[in-house]
Amino acid sequence: MSLEYRIAAFVVLSLAVMFADSRFDYLDRVRFALGFLTAPIFWVADTPARVSYWIDDVFVSHSDLIAENQSLREELLFARRELQLLAGLASENQRLRALQEASASVEGHILTAEIINISSDPGSRRVLINRGAQHGVETGQALLDAYGLMGQVVEVLPFTSWVMLITDSRHGTPVQVNRSGERAIARGSRGEVPELELEYVPDTSDIVVGDLLVSSGLGQRFPKDYPVAEVTSVVHDPGQPFAIIKARPLAQMDRTRHVMLLELPVKEGEVAPQNGTVPDWIEVTQAQEPVVDAQGDATLAIEADAAALAQQPADAADTTDAPADPAADPASATPGDIPVEDMPLPSELADIVPETPAGQD
Amino acid sequence: MEQKTNATWVVYLTFVVAFLLAIVPFPEWALNYRPQWVAMVLIYWAMALPYRVGIGFAWVTGLVVDILDGSLLGLNALALAVIAYITLSLHQRLRMFSSLQQSGVVLAMTGLYLMMTHWMKIAANQAVTSDLHFLLGALFSAFLWPWLFVLLRQMRRSFSVR
Numbered sequence: 001m002s003l004e005y006r007i008a009a010f011v012v013l014s015l016a017v018m019f020a021d022s023r024f025d026y027l028d029r030v031r032f033a034l035g036f037l038t039a040p041i042f043w044v045a046d047t048p049a050r051v052s053y054w055i056d057d058v059f060v061s062h063s064d065l066i067a068e069n070q071s072l073r074e075e076l077l078f079a080r081r082e083l084q085l086l087a088g089l090a091s092e093n094q095r096l097r098a099l100q101e102a103s104a105s106v107e108g109h110i111l112t113a114e115i116i117n118i119s120s121d122p123g124s125r126r127v128l129i130n131r132g133a134q135h136g137v138e139t140g141q142a143l144l145d146a147y148g149l150m151g152q153v154v155e156v157l158p159f160t161s162w163v164m165l166i167t168d169s170r171h172g173t174p175v176q177v178n179r180s181g182e183r184a185i186a187r188g189s190r191g192e193v194p195e196l197e198l199e200y201v202p203d204t205s206d207i208v209v210g211d212l213l214v215s216s217g218l219g220q221r222f223p224k225d226y227p228v229a230e231v232t233s234v235v236h237d238p239g240q241p242f243a244i245i246k247a248r249p250l251a252q253m254d255r256t257r258h259v260m261l262l263e264l265p266v267k268e269g270e271v272a273p274q275n276g277t278v279p280d281w282i283e284v285t286q287a288q289e290p291v292v293d294a295q296g297d298a299t300l301a302i303e304a305d306a307a308a309l310a311q312q313p314a315d316a317a318d319t320t321d322a323p324a325d326p327a328a329d330p331a332s333a334t335p336g337d338i339p340v341e342d343m344p345l346p347s348e349l350a351d352i353v354p355e356t357p358a359g360q361d
Numbered sequence: 362m363e364q365k366t367n368a369t370w371v372v373y374l375t376f377v378v379a380f381l382l383a384i385v386p387f388p389e390w391a392l393n394y395r396p397q398w399v400a401m402v403l404i405y406w407a408m409a410l411p412y413r414v415g416i417g418f419a420w421v422t423g424l425v426v427d428i429l430d431g432s433l434l435g436l437n438a439l440a441l442a443v444i445a446y447i448t449l450s451l452h453q454r455l456r457m458f459s460s461l462q463q464s465g466v467v468l469a470m471t472g473l474y475l476m477m478t479h480w481m482k483i484a485a486n487q488a489v490t491s492d493l494h495f496l497l498g499a500l501f502s503a504f505l506w507p508w509l510f511v512l513l514r515q516m517r518r519s520f521s522v523r
Contacts (some may be wrong), residue, residue, distance in 0.1 A: 003416070003446065003449055003450060006415070006416050006417070006446075007416055007442060007443065007446040010416050010417070010420050010438075010439070010442040011439060011442065011443070013420070013435075014420070014423075014435040014436075014438050014439030014442065015435070015439070016435075017434050017435030017438070018433050018434065018435040018436060018439070018481070018485065021433055021434040021435060022433055022485055027434050030434065031428065031434060034424065034425065034428040035428060037425065037428070038380075038425060038428045038429050041377065041380050041381060041384065041429065042384065042429075044381055045381050045384050045385050045386075049386075117384055117386055118386050118387075118389075119430065119431065120383060120384055120387070120392065120395060120430060121392075121430060121432065121482075122392040122393050122494070122495050123479075123482065123487075123495075124487070126431060128431075154431075155431055157428075162431040170486075170487075192389075192390075194389070254388075254389065
C-alpha cells in the first residue's frame with residue numbers, strides 16, 4: 001500500500017517541480033547547485049576526446065611540426081595583410097557611419113571555449129561548452145566559430161554552459177541576405193538534416209540559391225553582419241503562401257571543437273530605459289512567435305492569418321500597440337533568437353489556434 | 362526490512378558509470394539508438410535491492426539526469442520514479458523470469474520511460490520530433506539487458522552488496 005502512496009507523492013512532487021521550473025526562476029539556484037555535482041561527470045565523459053587531442057599534439061614528428069609551423073607562419077602573414085586592409089576599411093566605414101549618424105556595429109570581447117558534449121536528446125540540437133558562470137558566461141551570449149554563427153547560450157552552469165545551436169527547431173535567427181539586404185527569420189529545421197529554413201518570405205522576394213545570409217543584428221543578441229548560412233534551395237510552390245527556402249549553416253556544427261563566445265553587447269542594457277518603444281517591441285515578438293510555432297502544425301487557416309500579419313505590418317503593429325516603425329515589420333523585427341520556450345502564449349492567440357491537432361504532424 | 366548496509370558504494374558507482382554512458386557524445390545519426398543505461402541500472406538495483414533502491418532514490422537519480430540533459434527539472438525524475446514503482450511492485454516475479462522474459466519487461470519499461478519523457482517534453486514545448494524513432498533506444502536496451510544483468514549480478518555477489 002505504501003508504495004502507491006509514495007509514487008503518487010513523487011509524481012505530484014515532480015509535476016510541481018516541472019511547473020515551477022518552467023514558469024518561475026526559483027529553481028535556477030537548485031539547477032546551478034546541481035551543476036557542481038554534474039561537472040565532474042562531464043569532465044570524465046570528455047576525457048577520451050581530450051586524450052586524443054593530447055596524443056595528436058604530443059606524438060607528432062619533428063618534421064610535421066616544422067611543416068605546420070611553416071604553414072601557420074604563412075597563414076599569419078596573409079591574415080596580417082588582410083588585417084591591414086580591414087583596418088583601412090574599418091576607419092573608412094566609421095567615417096561614413098559618422099556622416100550618416102548610424103550606430104556602430106556590435107563589438108565585444110571574445111572568450112574561447114571548447115565543445116565538450118552534445119545533447120543526448122535527439123529532438124534538440126544543443127552542445128555543452130567548457131565555460132560557465134566561473135568564466136563570466138551569461139545567458140544569451142552568442143557562440144561563433146571561424147566560419148559562422150553557431151548558437152547562443154541558453155543555460156549557464158558553474159563550469160559549463162548549454163548552447164542552443166541555430167539549427168535547433170526552436171531557435172530562430174534574424175538574418176539578412178548579404179546581396180540584397182532582404183531580412184528574414186532563419187529557423188532550425190525539424191527534420192533529420194541540420195539546416196535552416198527561412199520563414200514567411202514572400203514569393204516575390206529576391207533570394208536565390210547561393211546567397212550568403214548574415215546575421216542582421218536586429219535581435220540585439222547576435223553580432224551584425226556575421227555569416228550564418230548559405231541558401232541551398234529555393235522553391236516557389238503556388239500552393240504555398242510563402243517561398244520555401246532552405247539554407248546550410250556555415251559554422252562547422254559537427255566538426256569543430258574550438259569555438260568563440262561573444263560578450264553580450266552593453267547596448268542591450270542601455271537601450272531599454274531610453275524610450276518607451278522597446279517594451280512594446282518585445283510584445284510584438286511575443287505575439288509573433290506562437291504563430292511561428294503553430295505553423296509547424298500546418299493548418300492553412302493559421303498560415304493565412306500569418307500571411308495577413310506579414311503583409312500588413314501596420315495592422316500587426318496596431319493590434320499589438322507597437323510603434324509603426326520599420327522595426328515593427330513582423331517578418332524582420334521578430335528577434336527570433338530568443339528561444340520559443342521562454343515565450344508565453346498570449347491569450348488572443350490561444351483563441352486563434354484553439355484546436356491545433358497534436359497528431360497532425 | 363532494515364538490513365545492515367554493505368558496500369552501497371557499488372550501487373552509486375554503477376549509477377555514475379551509467380550517467381557517463383548516457384552523456385558520452387554520439388554521432389547525430391546514432392542518437393536514437395542509445396541504450397537507456399540509467400533506467401536499466403535502476404531496474405536492476407530496484408529488483409535486486411528493493412529495500413535500498415526505492416522510488417525516492419530513483420527520483421533523485423532522475424534529477425541528476427535532468428541536469429545532465431539540460432532538460433526541465435523533474436522530467437526524468439518523474440519517469441524514473443514510475444519505472445522504479447513498476448519494478449518494485451513486480452520485483453519478486455522479475456527475479457523468477459528467464460533472461461529473455463526479463464528483456465521483454467525491460468523493453469516495455471524503457472519504452473515507457475522514453476514515451477513518458479517524450480510526452481512531457483511535448484507538453485513542456487521542449488521537443489518537436491514527431492517520429493517515434495527514439496523508441497529504438499528501448500530495443501537496444503532490451504538487447505543489452507542480459508549482459509548488463511549478468512555483470513551487475515556478478516558485482517553484487519562479489520562485493521556482497523546489501
